[in-house]
Amino acid sequence: MKKIIELLKIGDLEQSILVSLKDNLNDTFNNLKMAVNISQNAFQLEITEYNSERMQYNADKILDRIIKLTKNHKVFRILGVIDKDIYSELLNFVFGIAIRPIKRISGTPVVSLISVTRLREQFYNKPENDDLFELRILKEAIHELGHTFSLEHCNKFCIMQFSNSLMDTDKKPVQFCESCGEKIINFL
Numbered sequence: 001m002k003k004i005i006e007l008l009k010i011g012d013l014e015q016s017i018l019v020s021l022k023d024n025l026n027d028t029f030n031n032l033k034m035a036v037n038i039s040q041n042a043f044q045l046e047i048t049e050y051n052s053e054r055m056q057y058n059a060d061k062i063l064d065r066i067i068k069l070t071k072n073h074k075v076f077r078i079l080g081v082i083d084k085d086i087y088s089e090l091l092n093f094v095f096g097i098a099i100r101p102i103k104r105i106s107g108t109p110v111v112s113l114i115s116v117t118r119l120r121e122q123f124y125n126k127p128e129n130d131d132l133f134e135l136r137i138l139k140e141a142i143h144e145l146g147h148t149f150s151l152e153h154c155n156k157f158c159i160m161q162f163s164n165s166l167m168d169t170d171k172k173p174v175q176f177c178e179s180c181g182e183k184i185i186n187f188l
């Protein structure tokens, strides 16, 4: 039986984003005997997760709440998707965050989160490019899910390269390098 990666809508988010992400992620994770579903649940954001001085949402708080609310979901991995600018600890912003387990975890889903807000050309006052937007979302999603399979950042030509900026995201490939791919298989 295939293990399930569940996509979870956080706050207001265009459904079409989740639908195309689901299809694109299935192309990557089918080979690893995983299937991607869209959750029937959707989480609303809470006021305590918003930082009015920074005008951003706190990714760590959101991730913590996702962990609490989904601990009984019978799925393998969860990827929350949000269309708000998010930050984490000392970073000005993050494209995403994830729990990185050291050893295999069973019975409770391992959780990750991405924000699509800074992946739009419009965010930088440029004309929108829908294909590029979709590709960036896919890259960030695979990267954060990679962390949930215990992967660290990688220096090779690999989806697990750290992205400090959107330029970094655009430069990296949409696949795991050979060694990261093997690490996932050994971790599962």
Ligand SMILES: [Zn+2]
Pocket (backbone or CB within 6 Å): 143, 147, 153, 162, 163
């Ligand atoms: Zn990372």
Ligand SMILES: [Zn+2]
Pocket (backbone or CB within 6 Å): 154, 155, 156, 157, 158, 159, 160, 176, 177, 178, 179, 180, 181
């Ligand atoms: Zn790698």
